[in-house]
Amino acid sequence: MSGILSTPNWVGAPANSETDIGTRIFKLAARLFPVCRSITGSGVRETLGVLGQHIDITRHEIPTGTQVFDWVVPSEWNICDAYVKDGSGRKIISLAESNLHIVSYSNPIHRIMPLSELKAHIHTLPDQPDLIPYRTSYYSEQWGLCMSHNAFLALADGDYEVLIDAEKADGHLTYGEYLHEGATDKEVLLSAHICHPSLANDNCSGLALLTLLAVAMRSRKTHYSYRFLFAPGTIGALTWLARNEDRVERIKHGLIVSCVGDGGGPTYKRSRQGNAIIDRAMESVLCSGGRQAIMQDFSPYGYDERQYCSPGFNLPVGLFQRSGFGTFPEYHTSADNMTFITPENLALSFRMITEVIDILETNWTPVNLFPKGEPQLGRRGLYASLGGDKSTGQTSMAFLWVLNLADGTHSLLDISLRSRLPYPDIFHAAQLLQAEGLLRSGSYANAKH
Numbered sequence: 144m145s146g147i148l149s150t151p152n153w154v155g156a157p158a159n160s161e162t163d164i165g166t167r168i169f170k171l172a173a174r175l176f177p178v179c180r181s182i183t184g185s186g187v188r189e190t191l192g193v194l195g196q197h198i199d200i201t202r203h204e205i206p207t208g209t210q211v212f213d214w215v216v217p218s219e220w221n222i223c224d225a226y227v228k229d230g231s232g233r234k235i236i237s238l239a240e241s242n243l244h245i246v247s248y249s250n251p252i253h254r255i256m257p258l259s260e261l262k263a264h265i266h267t268l269p270d271q272p273d274l275i276p277y278r279t280s281y282y283s284e285q286w287g288l289c290m291s292h293n294a295f296l297a298l299a300d301g302d303y304e305v306l307i308d309a310e311k312a313d314g315h316l317t318y319g320e321y322l323h324e325g326a327t328d329k330e331v332l333l334s335a336h337i338c339h340p341s342l343a344n345d346n347c348s349g350l351a352l353l354t355l356l357a358v359a360m361r362s363r364k365t366h367y368s369y370r371f372l373f374a375p376g377t378i379g380a381l382t383w384l385a386r387n388e389d390r391v392e393r394i395k396h397g398l399i400v401s402c403v404g405d406g407g408g409p410t411y412k413r414s415r416q417g418n419a420i421i422d423r424a425m426e427s428v429l430c431s432g433g434r435q436a437i438m439q440d441f442s443p444y445g446y447d448e449r450q451y452c453s454p455g456f457n458l459p460v461g462l463f464q465r466s467g468f469g470t471f472p473e474y475h476t477s478a479d480n481m482t483f484i485t486p487e488n489l490a491l492s493f494r495m496i497t498e499v500i501d502i503l504e505t506n507w508t509p510v511n512l513f514p515k516g517e518p519q520l521g522r523r524g525l526y527a528s529l530g531g532d533k534s535t536g537q538t539s540m541a542f543l544w545v546l547n548l549a550d551g552t553h554s555l556l557d558i559s560l561r562s563r564l565p566y567p568d569i570f571h572a573a574q575l576l577q578a579e580g581l582l583r584s585g586s587y588a589n590a591k592h
């Protein structure tokens with residue numbers, strides 16, 4: 144992981160080391176892509192096995208029937224094979240070709256049926272006729288198939304053999320955790336859902352990014368402990384919360400990470416609290432220094448922030464994405480494949496999250512020791528010491544904002560947000576002012592929360 148605050152400006156081409164991390168995230172996402180995942184079953188275990196080659200993941204297995212708040216851990220679903228053959232024996236649908244062809248968590252079936260009956264079980268996208276949709280039937284007992292609308296229209300009358308060799312049985316719900324231990328047991332929760340099959344952006348990208356972030360953090364000593372959670376959407380988050388209810392107050396900041404490999408956004412959905420430090424740190428990273436982002440207030444629809452931000456928990460957990468879910472045409476279709484995500488976009492998303500971590504780890508509250516009038520900066524050589532390629536104007540502004548707001552009630556994050564200057568510029572200016580004896584180091588700003 145790059146050093147603290149070493150990449151203050153993510154606009155523009157990534158440096159070589161960033162291209163490298165992007166390539167590694169991309170390769171890991173590509174390994175995850177073909178696995179047939181669902182909310183339970185061997186696909187989740189296989190995925191955790193791949194992630195476990197990079198980090199020491201603790202795997203949890205929760206039995207079917209376990210009560211988790213108002214929900215119950217469902218049966219385990221596993222699928223061996225699935226196809227539809229026409230009268231000539233030609234496979235027109237096959238699990239081996241794409242696991243999106245089978246409605247996830249579908250009931251098993253093996254029958255010959257006429258086209259009219261088969262059609263009632265086929266899902267297509269008439270407005271995107273070349274794409275296979277992604278569909279689930281988690282909480283209803285049915286079977287179903289998905290195919291491109293064009294292939295659907297080409298189906299000839301006649302009988303078809305339909306096989307879905309799947310099993311729903313008592314088993315387990317599986318999720319994985321990895322803890323990067325910091326100096327304190329205050330935690331930052333970083334979570335990605337592990338239940339989607341072959342969809343690259345949603346959410347092979349999030350699983351791969353967080354795994355390699357955990358790897359990168361091994362070399363970094365941190366104030367917070369970082370809990371990485373890889374769990375099936377909704378029921379996985381609920382299960383984790385139910386099993387950790389007595390310790391969730393340790394979570395001081397959190398992010399749900401999904402859809403981080405495309406070139407859209409960035410998009411951030413605030414926690415239910417709306418003004419939590421994570422919300423403000425994301426705003427600083429995504430919106431300061433002239434950067435543009437889509438900032439959304441909390442709503443009770445989306446990913447697992449719905450559970451973490453339910454009123455009984457109300458944790459400071461936001462949702463970070465590039466393009467927001469449901470806003471891009473590839474979403475939940477076969478077009479969300481490995482050609483839709485790029486190493487460059489993954490690298491940029493990685494950098495955005497590391498910049499947020501930098502803020503969580505380094506934010507402090509300065510006190511100006513020369514508050515009566517402006518101290519004379521020129522004779523102290525401070526303008527020259529900021530240096531770099533920053534304009535003199537922005538350099539000056541970072542000093543002036545820090546000195547003016549350093550009244551003991553504003554953290555460096557507050558100053559970044561108020562000035563709209565990037566946090567690294569504010570942090571650097573404050574370090575220089577402190578070294579010159581103009582500032583007193585106040586409290587570690589996030590510690591009391």
Ligand SMILES: [Zn+2]
Binds near residue numbers: 339345475
């Ligand atoms: Zn999804």
